[in-house]
Amino acid sequence: MIGLEQLGQQAKEASIHLSRASTKDRNEGLTLIAKQLLEEQEAILKANEEDLLSAEQNQISKAVMDRIRLTPERIKAISDGLLDLVELPDPIGRELDSWTLENGIQLSKVAVPIGVVGIIYEARPNVTVDAAALCLKSGNAVLLRGSSSAIHSNIAIVKAIRSALEQSNMPINSVQLLEDTSRKTAEQMFKMNKYLDVLIPRGSQRLIDTVIEKSSIPVLETGAGNCHMYVDQSADSSMAIQLVINAKTQRPSVCNAIETVLIHKDWFYSFGKDLIDALKDHHVELRGDQQVVSIDPSIKNATEDDWNTEYLDMILAMKIVNSVEEAIEHINHYGTSHSEAIVTTNPDHAVKFLNEVDAACVYHNASTRFTDGFEFGFGAEIGISTQKLHARGPMGLEALTSTKYKLSGEGQYKK
Incomplete structure (x- = not known):
């Protein structure tokens, strides 16, 4: 040697x-x-x-x-x-x-x-x-x-x-x-x-x-990927569910897979059960805050560590927020400045999210799985x-x- x-x-x-x-x-x-x-x-x-x-x-x-x-x-x-x-x-x-x-x-x-x-x-x-x-x-x-x-x-x-x-x-x-x-x-x-x-x-x-x-x-420096997807109040339900599923399950072991989904309370009480069922159908283990667990008691209670964890596995933390501002605050506090996404039909919320989230890549109505040199046209990374x-x-x-x-x-x- x-x-x-x-x-x-x-x-x-x-x-x-x-x-x-x-x-x-x-x-x-x-x-x-x-x-x-x-x-x-x-x-x-x-x-x-x-x-x-x-x-x-x-x-x-x-x-x-x-x-x-x-x-x-x-x-x-x-x-x-x-x-x-x-x-x-x-x-x-x-x-x-x-x-x-x-x-x-x-x-x-x-x-x-x-x-x-x-x-x-x-x-x-x-x-x-x-x-x-x-x-x-x-x-x-x-x-x-x-x-x-x-x-x-x-x-x-x-x-x-x-x-x-x-x-x-x-x-x-x-x-x-x-x-x-x-x-x-x-x-x-x-x-x-x-x-x-x-x-x-x-x-x-x-x-x-x-x-x-x-x-x-x-x-x-390359960073770990504690990535988030925020589902806004106005998000199209089918699009939001599809994007969360893709960003978590398409290849969960990579750094651009999401580890936490943040959901506006109004959207959650209308479509949250559908999202939870879809994630369970894909064998995703969920960790939720009190509001999430109150809807589905079978979900594990999330701890402070869950908001900080890059699982790289079929595990997803789920948190309910009251506004896009609260989602941005959570991401900027717990995120690793890697890849973050918002699902919304509200253009003002999209612009606010894209401008105020501190990350290398910020998405609107798209999966975080595209953060990749090949996908960006660099050949590799x-x-x-x-x-x-x-x-x-x-x-x-x-x-x-x-x-x-x-x-x-x-x-x-x-x-």
Whole structure:
């Protein structure tokens, strides 16, 4: 197993070569990776079975099992995503702005790679491919550190990626995996300022908080998704029920699934029973406030912890509110600034919600499940940022670039 220091050195050297790689070389590399993943599908799925068996023996939750699981369909989708990424414009070398200074010096601002990106993530082996592909497309080397729960899958995937890079004009060390998943090694990675230019955590709030607290490397923060949907007084009943069901059950283990539904009291007393029945039909466990429980005593009483919890499971908290203002106040207090939605036919309430809710993505009459780099047309995403500096929301290629000012003169000097 290669040591962390050596991985860092190799990544730094690869980043220098990558910064000079042509658009053609980077796109050809991605195309080869897409092909290699399909060719090595059997080995990847076999490795994934090891991870799933280990997860089952360790009594890992169904939600985490779903994030670990790979299937032929998922691998095909990952491969197709790489080919979609190839078709996107090259983010590197773009002239973002230009002007001439009073002294005649011509100045241009251009997009350049960040350098070496460190990714620390949990469970999902698809992140291994997404992160590597986005970094390569944007001219960055990447050092990946996944969790022990998907280590066999990650090793198999990175082996396929590096096999493809060997056939390309790209450095093989552009993509590297830290196979030691111990906490001690992770904390050493947090201090690798000499080699890593930015660190991106993806996973639980606990992981993200740990990286932010202990890293001396700049952190591009991704956040947990304690997401809400507010059903307003005027909401169309069939639309509201459909959107709540979709946002909770379509894939409950992901960060853009809702964890709490807030319901205006008037709507609830007209249609609340229909919504509760629909959620139960989809096997959703409900946690409700006193008003909800009074309608259906079989529902568990919600506690303060429920308003703060990202379940990532078929569990939904339900709270009755008296106004759109109360819904906004609840979301801004308990939310994680990820994705929030309002269902309403009242345009004033929609505008108020969209303007006043503090989140990276705010929806009107649509499911929060669209908060995704692919859905936004980014090809893929490195994560969903809930901070306000550099990048916010789904982070695609632009978020993995920095800027450089190029100045050209005719002998001007400072007097």
